[in-house]
Every structure is written in C-alpha cells, then in structure tokens.
Amino acid sequence: MKLPFRIAVRFLGSSRGQTILIAIGIAIGVSVQIFIGSLIQGLQKSLVDKTIGSQPHITLTSKDDDGLISDYSILSDKIMSEVSDIEAISASADGPALVKVDDDTYSVLLRGFDIQKADGIYNITDSLVEGVLPSNGYETLAGTDLMDEAGLMVGDSLELITNLGQTEEFKITGIFDLGVSSLNKSWLISNLYTAQEVFSYDEGVTSIEMQVNEVFSADAMAVEVQNIAGDGIKVDNWKDQNAQLLSGLNGQSVSSIMIQVFVMISVLLGIASILAITVVQKSRQIGILKAMGIKDGTASLIFLFQGLLLGMAGAVLGVAFGFGLLFSFSKFALNPDGTPVVPLFIDYRFIALSAMVAVLASMVAALIPARKSSKLNPIEVIRNG
Incomplete structure (x- = not known):
C-alpha cells in the first residue's frame, strides 16, 4: 500500500498545475453544495420560525x-x-x-x-x-x-x-x-x-x-x-393546516438536492476525464513499473490514491470556501434594518456529509482511469514510446 501511495503523490507533484486545477474544481463544487444547502436550510428555518414559531404546533378542541x-x-x-x-x-x-x-x-x-x-x-x-x-x-x-x-x-x-x-x-x-x-x-x-x-x-x-x-x-x-x-377531542397540527407552506418547503428541498447532485456529477466527470488523460500521460512510466514487477492491482491503486488525495484536498478547500461564501452573504445581503435577508444557519453534520461525498465522488471518478491503467500492456507501451 505504501508504494502505490508514494507513486500517486509523486504523480500529483509532477503535474502541480493540473493537480491544483482539479483540487480547486472539487473545492468549488463542495463550496457551492455547502452554500446552497445551508442557504435553503436557513431560509426554511426562518420561514418556519416566522410562520409557526409563535403559534401552537398541536391544538386540541372539543367535539x-x-x-x-x-x-x-x-x-x-x-x-x-x-x-x-x-x-x-x-x-x-x-x-x-x-x-x-x-x-x-x-x-x-x-x-x-x-x-x-x-x-x-x-x-x-x-x-x-x-x-x-x-x-x-x-x-x-x-x-x-x-x-x-x-x-x-x-x-x-x-x-x-x-x-x-x-x-x-x-x-x-x-x-x-x-x-x-x-x-x-x-x-x-x-x-x-x-x-x-x-x-x-x-x-x-x-x-x-x-x-x-x-x-x-x-x-x-x-x-x-x-x-x-x-374520541371526544379533535387534535389538529400545523402541518395539516399549512399544506401550501409544506409544499413550498418540500419544493425548496428537492431543488436544492437536484442542484447539489448535478454539481457533484459535473465534478465527478471532470475528475474522471482529467485522470483518464493522466493515464495516457503516465502510460510509459506505468509500463516501466509493470515491467519491473508491479501488479495490475497496484497500478490501479495509484489512481485510486490520487482520487482520494484530490478529494480530501478539494473537500478541505471547499469547506473553507463554503464558510467564506456563507459569511459574505450574511454580511452583504441585508434587509433595510441591517439584519441578514436569510439568517446564517450552519449545520455541521451537513457540511461534514458534503465533504465526505466529495471524497467518495473523487474515488469513484478514479475507478475509470484505475481500470484503464490495469489493462495497459507494458511491452506495447514501452515499444510504442
């Protein structure tokens, strides 16, 4: 495990510009996901507080x-x-x-x-x-x-x-x-x-x-x-009495999830395509390593480790960018009285989940080039240069 990890680090270090570009791309995807998700959650919490925050949630009346x-x-x-x-x-x-x-x-x-x-x-x-x-x-x-x-x-x-x-x-x-x-x-x-x-x-x-x-x-x-x-008591709850509000909240949640999914898909495809190009760029080195005795599985692990490292770097940067976007929005998007248009709401579990999804997406994206690298024939690669 140490050998493919060290080779993965070396491959990433030899193409620093490309590595930074991928990490920034992942970071942007994570930050957008955190910003949109937190914004929608904050908006929903604000709407719920304003509409039913000072109202009964359950009401009992006599029949x-x-x-x-x-x-x-x-x-x-x-x-x-x-x-x-x-x-x-x-x-x-x-x-x-x-x-x-x-x-x-x-x-x-x-x-x-x-x-x-x-x-x-x-x-x-x-x-x-x-x-x-x-x-x-x-x-x-x-x-x-x-x-x-x-x-x-x-x-x-x-x-x-x-x-x-x-x-x-x-x-x-x-x-x-x-x-x-x-x-x-x-x-x-x-x-x-x-x-x-x-x-x-x-x-x-x-x-x-x-x-x-x-x-x-x-x-x-x-x-x-x-x-x-x-049976002599009628019990009502706010959800039955506010069907339109619930419909709007559900619509916001669905739209937020769709945006986040498409952002992650675009990030996944970008990583997969760039790592696939890396396989071509590093095919000679991979061929030499295979000729020296590295197994196909070890060659695949090189790119899986690259996906893991890129995902972790992008996730950390993305969380930092996401907090920056949230803080900036809360300071510049203000009501006339100076209060934020949408109160800042930070759900650390959601942010941690977003970071984990980014890391997993990066590893999934690395599966395609990893599989491609395992099929390289070292003799043909070395012969063809």
Missing part, C-alpha cells in the same frame, strides 16, 4: 356541542407525562366579542390564558411594548393595531359586548405586538379565569395548545396525543 374541554388540567398533565419532546402546553378560553369605542365597534377575540404557560407559545411577556400584564380582575392587553385604530391608551376602559349579549367593562393594562397585524388588531388577552367568567365556561376551556421541539414531527406526535385524548 361536544358546547365546545368546551373539562378537566383540562388533568388531560394536560397526562399528555406532558406520556408524550416526549413537548416544549410548552397551555389552555385557552376564547370567545368572540365586540368592543365599543364611542360610536365605533370593533370585532375582537377575547383570549384567556395562564400567561406564564402561554408565554412558551406566544411570548406574550416579551411582546409587551407598553404597560403591564393583566391580573385576575377585568383587565386586558390590546394589540398595537387595535389601539391605534381605536385611538386608545394604556389605562383606558373598554366596553366589551360578548356573544351572549352581556356588556362588561375591561381596563387596558398593556399593549402587545405579536408581529402579525391581524392578531394585533383582533386579539384581546386576559387572564384565563376572567375569560371563563365572562363567557360562562365554568371550569372549561375552548382549547389546549402546545409546541413541540421537532416541528416537523408534529403530525406524528398529534397521533400520540389523539390516542391519549380519546
């Missing part, structure tokens, strides 16, 4: 006529104890209402939460731009859009008309911004017990919401939750 889940705390505790990878779980008591401000009315959804638990899903505390959280009394948070449109301020009172025709007065203790205009305009956030009292839900809630650690496993986890909850 009963009253639409209420009783004994929700027992069910929540059971789900948490039997289903792994649940990041947050929160009960909600919701009800439609109208807000009357002077002569204007606004359609809203009063949402009652245990805000400490709901923070794990909606980040309500961090979204508070002014004021304080509501207490157990008839207090509420209102969104920025509703406050602007209705001309309200923290400390003002709201006249809330429920779907039961009752009129209740709420005090605005704070303003939130959830980053979604429709929610900022239509949601009022209050304490769970307050909403239950306003809508006469007694001890019931309208939904149990949860977030999971692995968002793309939400559909599988929803099946586990359904088995625990029973």
Whole structure:
C-alpha cells in the first residue's frame, strides 16, 4: 500500500498545475453544495420560525356541542407525562366579542390564558411594548393595531359586548405586538379565569395548545396525543393546516438536492476525464513499473490514491470556501434594518456529509482511469514510446 501511495503523490507533484486545477474544481463544487444547502436550510428555518414559531404546533378542541374541554388540567398533565419532546402546553378560553369605542365597534377575540404557560407559545411577556400584564380582575392587553385604530391608551376602559349579549367593562393594562397585524388588531388577552367568567365556561376551556421541539414531527406526535385524548377531542397540527407552506418547503428541498447532485456529477466527470488523460500521460512510466514487477492491482491503486488525495484536498478547500461564501452573504445581503435577508444557519453534520461525498465522488471518478491503467500492456507501451 505504501508504494502505490508514494507513486500517486509523486504523480500529483509532477503535474502541480493540473493537480491544483482539479483540487480547486472539487473545492468549488463542495463550496457551492455547502452554500446552497445551508442557504435553503436557513431560509426554511426562518420561514418556519416566522410562520409557526409563535403559534401552537398541536391544538386540541372539543367535539361536544358546547365546545368546551373539562378537566383540562388533568388531560394536560397526562399528555406532558406520556408524550416526549413537548416544549410548552397551555389552555385557552376564547370567545368572540365586540368592543365599543364611542360610536365605533370593533370585532375582537377575547383570549384567556395562564400567561406564564402561554408565554412558551406566544411570548406574550416579551411582546409587551407598553404597560403591564393583566391580573385576575377585568383587565386586558390590546394589540398595537387595535389601539391605534381605536385611538386608545394604556389605562383606558373598554366596553366589551360578548356573544351572549352581556356588556362588561375591561381596563387596558398593556399593549402587545405579536408581529402579525391581524392578531394585533383582533386579539384581546386576559387572564384565563376572567375569560371563563365572562363567557360562562365554568371550569372549561375552548382549547389546549402546545409546541413541540421537532416541528416537523408534529403530525406524528398529534397521533400520540389523539390516542391519549380519546374520541371526544379533535387534535389538529400545523402541518395539516399549512399544506401550501409544506409544499413550498418540500419544493425548496428537492431543488436544492437536484442542484447539489448535478454539481457533484459535473465534478465527478471532470475528475474522471482529467485522470483518464493522466493515464495516457503516465502510460510509459506505468509500463516501466509493470515491467519491473508491479501488479495490475497496484497500478490501479495509484489512481485510486490520487482520487482520494484530490478529494480530501478539494473537500478541505471547499469547506473553507463554503464558510467564506456563507459569511459574505450574511454580511452583504441585508434587509433595510441591517439584519441578514436569510439568517446564517450552519449545520455541521451537513457540511461534514458534503465533504465526505466529495471524497467518495473523487474515488469513484478514479475507478475509470484505475481500470484503464490495469489493462495497459507494458511491452506495447514501452515499444510504442
């Protein structure tokens, strides 16, 4: 094994320009693969975070006529104890209402939460731009859009008309911004017990919401939750509710894989063609080595080692180029506020896999010239010069 390795190193060193050219070609292929793959993964992560990052991944609602889940705390505790990878779980008591401000009315959804638990899903505390959280009394948070449109301020009172025709007065203790205009305009956030009292839900809630650690496993986890909850509970997950988003993410993944495959094929063909030419260039030397007693298998190993060395050199350079491209993109492709258009996302397992694929592709490309070298007849090669 040492002899073919040393000969391979010598062959590569005798044609330094050609060796550098091949290594750079592999490096470009690897860097493009890393850049595109990381860019697509970063874009997907950003899209998922923006669309469902502050939304429930799994939602439980009742199939009963009253639409209420009783004994929700027992069910929540059971789900948490039997289903792994649940990041947050929160009960909600919701009800439609109208807000009357002077002569204007606004359609809203009063949402009652245990805000400490709901923070794990909606980040309500961090979204508070002014004021304080509501207490157990008839207090509420209102969104920025509703406050602007209705001309309200923290400390003002709201006249809330429920779907039961009752009129209740709420005090605005704070303003939130959830980053979604429709929610900022239509949601009022209050304490769970307050909403239950306003809508006469007694001890019931309208939904149990949860977030999971692995968002793309939400559909599988929803099946586990359904088995625990029973037939009286309807279990929805974000993947079923966002079919178009999933279709777009899958399309991005497929296009990324296709680009990476064609890049590697072009690199493989380039290496194979150049090494095949090397067999012709070095045919006299190979013929002399065979005449001196080197076996056909050893002659083949020379080119396999060349492919291995070229692949390793190209992979190392490619990883360095790939990091450079990612860093440059994150610094120059910016939004007006100075944030990156696509957040920098580095998956070290993907980068390591890309480097390994490059090395394997280089060795596969070396099989053709290796086989060709094994068939050389030393007598004919030496005779023909």
